Amino acid sequence: MPIADRLTARKAIIERVRGLGRKVVAVLPFHYPRALLRAYRLHPIEVWGPPNVPRDKGSQHFQAYTCDIVLKATSFLLRGGMDPVDAILVPHTCDALQGMASVTADFLKPRQPVLTLYLPRGCRDSDRAFLIAELRRLAGCCAEISGHKPNEADWAEAFAAEEAADRALASLYQRRPRLALSDRDFYTAVRSREFLTAEDFGELAASLPEGDPPADGVGLMLSGIVAEPLELFDRINEMGAHVVADDLACGYRRVYPPAAESDPFARIAAQLLACPPDPTRGSPIEQRVAALRSRMRESGAQGLLIYDVKFCEPELFDIPLLRKHLAAAGLPVLHVEFEMGMTVSRQVLTRIEAFVETLQ
């Protein structure tokens, strides 16, 4: 059975978590403190577009040179897609999401409060101290929404659950070569973390069968913000290639290492700051090159496919240097941009196909 058919629909999840006494927060991409939300009895449901929503209403507030994540998420909000949630959290991922958070709070004024989180762009002591204070500020907003202030036991429970789910995600990536899953199923499973509870995600991840992986052929590493639509994976497989690793914001960039700090805010800050190199967090290009090179070598990826949402500036600046340094290491790079929709454009597919052919 395809993984997608095993997943509970978002609506049902919202009802279920409400039954557990939690409120629901729509969360925009992409780093945020899951354990904090849980301790404050909030459940995140992430919004990455969605691809099937038209841009129309978003285009009434943002120019055509805005990325689809912002255009579509705004449309989704204005079409009532976020009506069932109690709050909207917009992490400060980039200038575009900054604009969206600000316009939403100042002009669109939805019924729900708009929460923000500024993610510092460095990993210095000052960044850590700021992030801890910023998380405390966010916690104050969360307490207002849920009416709950966590005690020690709540924090312990939240960390136990969310860190177990984080470990489950990390282990999915480790087990990838042994999982008998198509690329589409693998990424459906990875991305179910965007809306499932930590327990359900852990259960799903543990249940995934090992055996001979169905995909074969040229190994690709996929980089970018989000690989939409999932049809992309099927098309890649049809070309005789498969995705052996990723550097996606909706994927590996959120494999957070465990942290041991006793203060809950310090612990969350440590985890968020230790995420893999990520252009939206301003990681030095050298770090990205080194990380990509070593992960491509480990996974057997023969080429890097950078699959970018059109107008995503954070991703665009690094590309020439990534291309040069990876090519020098014998690792070719293809950069394509896409407009988010229900299908992948012919033009994009042709370019990927030509790239795969050169690698074969």
Added chain:
Amino acid sequence: MTETTPLSHYVRSSRLDYQLRYELLGKALLRVQRWRDQRKLAGLRPREDSVLNPPLRCVAYMKEMMSRHYLEGRYANGVRKVAWVTSGAPAELLKALDFFLIYPENHAALCGVRRKAESLCEEAEHDGYSRDICSYGRTDIGAMLSGKTPAGRLPRPDLLLCCTNICQTVLYWYRVLAAHFGCPLILIDTPFLYHEAEAHQVAYVQRQLEEMVSVAEQVAGRSFSERSFMQVVDHSRRASELWLEVLNRSRHRPAPMTAFDGFIHMGPIVDMRGDPETTDYYERMLDELDERIRNGVGAIKEERYRVLWDNLPIWYKIGDFSKWLGGHGVNVVASTYTYAWGELSPMIDPSKPFESMARVYLHPILNRSTGHKLSSMQRMVDEFHLDGVILHSDRSCKPYSLGQIDQRDHLVQEMGIPALLLEADHNDPRAYAEEQSTQRLEAFIEMMEARA
């Protein structure tokens, strides 16, 4: 991983070269050029066939200052330590350590005004930089890769200082510079202010300012003196105050200068704030504006409509716009962009240099909410007695542009004034459609006429 290109166009000068070519010959030649310009400007009378009154005479001084700055840059490597800094960066700290500063954004604007930006953008695009990234970034990366610049030659940086209070773009851009030049990059990260600044946000910026001192000292090879810092901060405050006064003179009717003049005359406040000569310059400019006000001389001959400009200028069109709009009786008297370097002057307190600079560098308009920008525009509409607003929807500057559609709608609905969203790009002329823009501007003027 450094230097993906040879960058052979960055040369070290000897102290002798610096002394001879810059201190002795260069300065003298520029002074002579300024005298000539002054004589020419003093002799200018309003021309019958021009819609504009003659330019401000002080422009001769500004030309001299800016040319001297870039000339010194040519010979700075090997003599002074060089830092490349973002326009909103806390440059006062580096000035106190005697760094020579280059502002890549200002350099890119210079390329835009001289109509060199397109070919430099193409150099960057040829190297793989997307056409969708900020055209300042593309222009400067193109100049860095090719060595071409209308400034003659730029000095190679020993240090990079990037402050995110204008956008995140500058960080991605400076990461590219750091990878190319292999020099240290200091980041001053300024959390975006959706609301009023909170204590932890100010403390964060202050701590970064304090911590950057040791890195800058190491590169500078000298010790930081709080006394010199306070002096620089004091000059900076005075220059910002004067700049604000300069801009506020356009509240008079007719306005003695246009926002287009402001775009040109902002060079010193961006590039040389903290220098005593910047203060002198704006004092001179203020005197001349007051003289114009006393004599009832406006920047344009017939000021029928007064307009606000939002966002960066369209650098390659400044002259054309100024004439075309002036010919239609439109004076663009104020801009949110030029105001950014003046409106924070009351926050600068030389007796608390670190804390007050932390506040100042957190508060530029670009680091504040879209609602705050709307309130600023509404306030300016009242204070400058404006008839309309042109919002330049700048294709490659997202932080300034996102929010403009709602801002325009609110200006129209709440203030009842015409507001135009004009599609273009600050430095890339390929994103500008002449005919379409002219039509839209004509319709905008008709709306102001209908309201008059």
